[in-house]
Amino acid sequence: xxxxxxxxxxxxxxxxxxxxxxxxxxxxxxxxxxxxxxxxxxxxxxxxxxxxxxxxxxxxxxxxxxxxxxxxxxxxxxxxxxxxxxxxxxxxxxxxxxxxxxxxxxxxxxxxxxxxxxxxxxxxxxxxxxxxxxxxxxxxxxxxxxxxxxxxxxxxxxxxxxxxxxxxxxxxxxxxxxxxxxxxxxxxxxxxxxxxxxxx
Amino acid sequence: xxxxxxxxxxxxxxxxxxxxxxxxxxxxxxxxxxxxxxxxxxxxxxxxxxxxxxxxxxxxxxxxxxxxxxxxxxxxxxxxxxxxxxxxxxxxxxxxxxxxxxxxxxxxxxxxxxxxxxxxxxxxxxxxxxxxxxxxxxxxxxxxxxxxxxxxxxxxxxxxxxxxxxxxxxxxxxxxxxxxxxxxxxxxxxxxxxxxxxxx
Numbered sequence: 549x550x551x552x553x554x555x556x557x558x559x560x561x562x563x564x565x566x567x568x569x570x571x572x573x574x575x576x577x578x579x580x581x582x583x584x585x586x587x588x589x590x591x592x593x594x595x596x597x598x599x600x601x602x603x604x605x606x607x608x609x610x611x612x613x614x615x616x617x618x619x620x621x622x623x624x625x626x627x628x629x630x631x632x633x634x635x636x637x638x639x640x641x642x643x644x645x646x647x648x649x650x651x652x653x654x655x656x657x658x659x660x661x662x663x664x665x666x667x668x669x670x671x672x673x674x675x676x677x678x679x680x681x682x683x684x685x686x687x688x689x690x691x692x693x694x695x696x697x698x699x700x701x702x703x704x705x706x707x708x709x710x711x712x713x714x715x716x717x718x719x720x721x722x723x724x725x726x727x728x729x730x731x732x733x734x735x736x737x738x739x740x741x742x743x744x745x746x747x748x
Numbered sequence: 749x750x751x752x753x754x755x756x757x758x759x760x761x762x763x764x765x766x767x768x769x770x771x772x773x774x775x776x777x778x779x780x781x782x783x784x785x786x787x788x789x790x791x792x793x794x795x796x797x798x799x800x801x802x803x804x805x806x807x808x809x810x811x812x813x814x815x816x817x818x819x820x821x822x823x824x825x826x827x828x829x830x831x832x833x834x835x836x837x838x839x840x841x842x843x844x845x846x847x848x849x850x851x852x853x854x855x856x857x858x859x860x861x862x863x864x865x866x867x868x869x870x871x872x873x874x875x876x877x878x879x880x881x882x883x884x885x886x887x888x889x890x891x892x893x894x895x896x897x898x899x900x901x902x903x904x905x906x907x908x909x910x911x912x913x914x915x916x917x918x919x920x921x922x923x924x925x926x927x928x929x930x931x932x933x934x935x936x937x938x939x940x941x942x943x944x945x946x947x948x
Contacts, residue, residue, distance in 0.1 A: 553813070553838075553842065554804070554813065554814055554815050554819075554820075555803075555815060556796070556799045556800045556803045556804050556815060557800060557804055557813060559796045559799065559800075560796040560797060560799070560800045562796075563792055563793045563796040563797075564793070564796075566789070567778050567781060567782075567793075568777050568778060568781050569770075569774045569777055569778065570769075570770070570774075570778075574769045574770075576839055577768050577769055577839075578767045578768060578769065578770075579800065580813075580837065580838060580839060581767060581768050582767075582797060582800060582801070583800055583801075583804055583813060587801060589766070590797055590798075590800075590801045591801075592763055593763045593764070593767075593797060594794050594797050594798060596756070596759045596760040596762075596763040597760060597763075597782060597790055597793060597794050598790075598794060599756045599759065599760070600756045600757060600759075600760045600779065600782060600783055600790075601782070601783075601787060601790045601791075603755075603756045604754070604756050604757055604783055613753070613754065613757060613780075613783060614754055615754050615755060615756060619754075620754075637780065638780060639776055639777075639780060642753065
């Protein structure tokens with residue numbers, strides 16, 4: 549017996565190992581789980597993967613994932629079409645929707661500027677954002693990018709790009725997370741919270 | 749927009765969430781990864797799952813996973829057919845093979861006795877082990893079960909079951925892992941290492 553599994557199992561372990569967040573041990577565990585799972589459960593997983601690759605596309609307007617383009621948000625007349633919230637990834641749209649505080653539209657960039665990973669402004673869904681701003685409908689662009697180096701770089705880039713257009717450009721507040729302890733806050737977060745202090 | 753993703757994506761996230769070791773966030777990450785992955789890579793994963801469910805079976809002799817029964821180990825005349833190493837799962841076979849120290853056969857139980865999860869001796873691949881011991885060929889059974897409560901219970905059960913058959917029943921040594929620190933060893937492991945001390 550070789551020191552790798554028989555053909556089919558090893559190929560399944562390899563296929564799962566290539567997915568993000570799954571290491572060789574995790575892939576092995578999943579492979580053996582699927583092996584003893586019912587034919588039906590394995591088929592559900594296969595169908596779900598096939599269905600997503602067949603059906604899911606990106607919205608022609610905002611770049612979010614959807615099954616019919618334009619996506620339900622862009623097509624919804626009850627949403628506020630004067631505000632566009634710019635995010636990095638489709639999952640960020642979901643995070644903001646969960647707050648139930650936002651009724652405007654979105655624009656998904658598909659990433660953030662990251663010179664280390666060779667991602668520049670040209671790799672992001674920025675031209676379509678500029679197209680959307682050509683009409684007079686949009687009053688405000690909210691930059692809701694991740695508060696890390698890549699997000700900050702993208703924020704600065706977009707802010708410089710959009711401010712000459714005469715549109716209000718805002719960004720999410722930085723500060724202490726709700727439920728956290730002042731004692732454990734890092735200096736940069738605390739400094740931001742001080743700078744951004746509001747009337748109590 | 750609802751607070752869940754569109755149909756197909758949510759179904760894919762749900763399907764991955766059901767796999768062991770993958771939480772909702774991890775499943776979401778994988779779903780979006782597959783969404784932007786090439787059609788080819790997604791197809792490879794689908795094919796690997798389908799292939800395993802189609803081709804992989806359990807060896808009629810030892811219960812290990814294989815594509816042709818009997819498995820390559822059971823069918824190999826160069827292996828020592830007088831020793832059977834009893835393990836819980838197919839992945840344990842691979843762990844022992846990796847040591848390159850063992851040339852005997854295996855027997856895969858398919859789990860360990862665990863009353864909390866309603867797994868009793870009747871749920872394990874024990875009858876086939878007894879069948880294999882009916883010939884005079886087998887001289888020794890090595891119990892290589894996990895050193896936890898379930899493994900110990902299974903070890904004790906099998907040891908009582910097999911000792912009347914006049915076959916040598918042994919178990920893996922307990923003690924300090926190589927490369928570890930005496931200072932950080934738990935009391936039970938240290939006690940086992942003391943009890944099992946050998947001439948230096």
